[in-house]
Amino acid sequence: MELTTKFSRKGWRSSAGYDRKVWQCSQRYRVKGVQGCNNCHVEEETLIKAYIMAWNALVENRESFLEQWKQQMQGEDLLVGYRAEKFVEYTKDAKPLKEMDTDFMLKTLDHIKVFEDGVLREIFLDGMEIECRSEEA
Known part of the structure; x- marks a missing residue:
């Protein structure tokens, strides 16, 4: 069974002042202090690498x-x-591509599916689907 939820971009800051961008399920903390789902977050850098690999x-x-x-x-x-x-x-x-071009990505990518086993599936606007594993990305 495939459960589909949307992820949204979050900025995380460590106590040492280190900033990073992650994407996390929008249902995860809908109610303050109550975990709404068990999906893990995905580092934005992983999604960028996956897009570049899939486009290439x-x-x-x-x-x-x-x-x-x-x-x-x-x-x-x-x-x-x-x-x-x-x-x-x-x-x-x-x-x-050697680096991310956000404007170009927006012209070509429809969405990315994130699976629990670490598989990322990039779905392009032409309907093409390309998979990679997050460890590779």
Whole structure:
């Protein structure tokens, strides 16, 4: 059974003054002092690395996705066709990403699913899904 909850960004500060950004289930502390779910938080740096890895895998395997994108562009759903056309454009002559480009990520990524076993699944706006493990990210 897949339980879907939204994560939200939180800023954590240690007693030593160290700041870090994490994403945590929005249901975790809905009521002050009461833990609403058992999901762990995810470090923002992990999500960034996972996105970069997934995008680079998509670029590296572009040729195998081209046929799917072409079919999507010829389909009746105009939004799906537009997104496929953009992915053909974005991946043409693309070099692997070395660092996060938030504006570009917002143009390409729909959402990330986080699983208890450490698997992260990036779902791109063209419908492509790429998985990686958080230890790899």
